[in-house]
Amino acid sequence: MIIGKVQNILFILILFVILQGCDMFEDTPEPVFKVYGDPSILEKMIINVENSINDARYPGYPVSKVQTQLYKGKQQSFQNMVVISYAIYFSYENQVNKLIFDNLMGNKQGHINHIYVFKKDDGIYLKYYGLESDIQKKVGPTSETTITLEEYFKMNGILDEQDQRIYKNRFFDFFDPDTQVYYLQPLDKETIEYFKGLSLEEKKKYGLPTDYLKQMDLSEGELKELLKLSKEN
């Protein structure tokens, strides 16, 4: 009887650990985000959180969703699983910036997702804490100061109108956390050009997801061949 119980406990323990790997936190949900700061500042702010994950349908390609955490002073609440990295888009009145960081603390004891908003020299900054113990130590990724949208585009080389529209939305729009879904991010232009320059045989070996193939301006014959190969695989 006792041996049986021990065996069961051991089995559950083994089952738990064999699900782990380099990604030790694959079954642990991310803590909810909390934003702290002067309410008079927060009520003029929008904070949208983009999280990137590994999607078995598109291994190695960027899959993410954007959810609003703070909209003009009102906090939202959401939880996600196994996040690789975060990009926090934030705006204060007509000023914007973005804070990007890897989710390194996802497998650590005391993991939190806290954002502290503070004002310095007329600019607004964000500081992220991933561990409770980091709050006292004041260790965590910190944003640059807020700038105008035009300055942001110029500084980051965002020239394409469609890209600018996507960024503008992420800085100023409301993304209902409950209705957002993960989607495959667009492929960058350099990779598209490189891929198009390959021979059909090379394209077949390259292994692009079919969603990307369909978006490309490929000849009908080539697309048919590549999609056929994808189905076979």
Next chain:
Amino acid sequence: MGDPKDNKVNTSDAKNKETSTSSTNQQPVTVGTTSTTENNTVEQKITRPEPMLELILLFWIDEDDSGRKMFSESCQTRLQNIMKSSWYDTTIHKVHCPPIQAIHEIGPIITNWTNKYGGKDKIKTREIGVFSHSANDGPISYHTNNVPPAPGWPSQMAITGGWDAIDFNWKYPAMCVFYGCNSGRDSTNGFAKRLSALNNFKDIVIWGQSTSSYPSFIPDYRVTTAARSMNIGWDVGPTYMVGGNGGEGWKATSPSTSYPPANPLFYFKNGVKIGGTHQGIFNDHR
């Protein structure tokens, strides 16, 4: 013949000998005359260029972490596979597995080993490998802050002033492989992709994991044991860090079902992904 780098040719045999193209069989022969003096021995030094040495450094993160054994064992497996390779020549290839506590140790260690073998004119870097946790900003050292720190965390090293400042002293062609999770994602913020666009990685093929990585006994499938999942049993069999999907841990230990195929490592050159495959292409004990 003695030392091939310092050959001595004794010309005394040629003493008083004469050859001519006017020989009967019409074969072209060089005409030459040596001294008629007795005991005319000339020592002629012939120098051949020394072969360029090739440096291979396999770094692994040595810190108090659950992944430590996986990193060290995968590193040892790569070392053994290199030494068993048909191209491996002990007189040319110099392989070392430095354990490191911070990512910023990589640059100085490359410089130290390069100097140890005579400097940049004597040895070139053929391969760099890094066995560690990793993410979009590259390899991670949780317990030691890096200088300069990545914009996000000091656990990772910044590309600007960090990775882009390392003098790798590459041999061409050469390869650089990051075995940790998500080091090779094909996205604008992908680590291997961004490195491959740097001047000090120009024309070098950089490999990274397209997804999370897990321990495996073979490079092309994810195969492990319950023991290893409990962080024991590492000394039995080779170890590879292979790409995998979450939730496939059970299949990886279960011979009755088919093992999950390893997700590919993606490889990049000059800022663009040029392919993807499992690491068995260059790292396999079988």
